[in-house]
Structure formats: structure tokens, C-alpha cells
Amino acid sequence: MQITLTGKQVDIGEKLRSHVEQGVLNSVNKYFPAPISSTVAFSREGDNFSAEVTVHPARNIVLKGSGIASDPYSAFDDANIHIATRLRRHKTKLNDHKGKTGLAEIANEAVYPLHISEDEMEIDESAPLTIAETEANIPVCTVSEAVMHMDLVNECAIMFRNSANNHISMVYRRKDGNIGWVEPKAEN
Numbered sequence: 001m002q003i004t005l006t007g008k009q010v011d012i013g014e015k016l017r018s019h020v021e022q023g024v025l026n027s028v029n030k031y032f033p034a035p036i037s038s039t040v041a042f043s044r045e046g047d048n049f050s051a052e053v054t055v056h057p058a059r060n061i062v063l064k065g066s067g068i069a070s071d072p073y074s075a076f077d078d079a080n081i082h083i084a085t086r087l088r089r090h091k092t093k094l095n096d097h098k099g100k101t102g103l104a105e106i107a108n109e110a111v112y113p114l115h116i117s118e119d120e121m122e123i124d125e126s127a128p129l130t131i132a133e134t135e136a137n138i139p140v141c142t143v144s145e146a147v148m149h150m151d152l153v154n155e156c157a158i159m160f161r162n163s164a165n166n167h168i169s170m171v172y173r174r175k176d177g178n179i180g181w182v183e184p185k186a187e188n
Helices: 016-030 072-097 143-152
Strands: 002-010 039-044 048-058 061-071 155-162 168-173 179-182
Touching: 002 016, 016 039, 016 048, 016 072, 039 072, 048 072, 061 072, 072 143, 143 155, 143 168
Parallel strands: 002 039
Antiparallel strands: 039 048, 048 061, 155 168, 168 179
């Protein structure tokens, strides 16, 4: 697994590097045998240190954890405990749902290539930049599984193909903390 360490106003010495690498490897390898990558970022926040750990344990899974303490070791340990808890929960939920509807199924027919004609290329410099991606993995799952997946990857919204009716739907976290669900209206 590739582990990247960065420090903003924090000197990352060899002792801290080995502590971080050992901690991340122990946490991730316990639940996922072949993790892809991990990033650990340290920064100063007043008198405290902040550590943010991002782990990519398997394809389409990214988990984040953070910790704040008076020294970088304790901040990392807090973030690593947070990551270990999220990894355990994610692995347990994946195992619980494995036999039900197949959260890992991908709806490839929902991927549309992006083609822009010359007429559509007007640029309004006052408008924000719109970024378009040509491929997207859209899982086939129930609404509750989509909410679980959204929470596990720590995103504010997720699009999915509803296994009940095979329509593209979306769940999102509202500003009040509740979950919203967008179901497309059937055309007549």
C-alpha cells in the first residue's frame, strides 16, 4: 500500500513517519487484505496539531478520519482510531449486505459519453467552471443501502439505481442533517 504523508507547518521526522506507516498498515490490513493507498496530512491549528487520514482500502471505497491533539502522535492516533472504526463498520455492513442485493453491482448502461458541439461551447466567464466526467459507477441498491454507502464514504450525496424499480435515484444529506431522497417522476 502506498502511504503519502504531508505536513503543513509540521516537520515530519523519520520517527513520526514510521509511527504513521505502522499504525495505518495495522488498521487497514485488519479489515482489507490488499489496500490501495492512504494519505495522512498534518497541520497546525493554534497550539494543537490536526491529523487527517484518508484511506482507499478497495475499489470505490474512500474513508476519512481526523483527530486533533496537543502533539502530532496523539492527533494521528485519534484519527487512526476513527479510521479503524469506520473500516470495521464498512466491512461489517458490506458483509451483512453481501447476500442481499449486491451493493457492488455496477450499472454500466448508465454511463453516457460526453459529446459537445461547437455551438454549445459558449463560455460565460462570470459563471463558475463546470467539470464533466465521462464515466461514473452507479451502484444498484435499495434506498437504505444507498444511505449506508453515502455515510460510509462520507459524501453529501450519492446517485444509485434503485433495485426496487430500476430507476436512477439520489439520496443526499440536507442542511438540517436529515436525509433527502430524489426519485424521478415517471413520464406519461
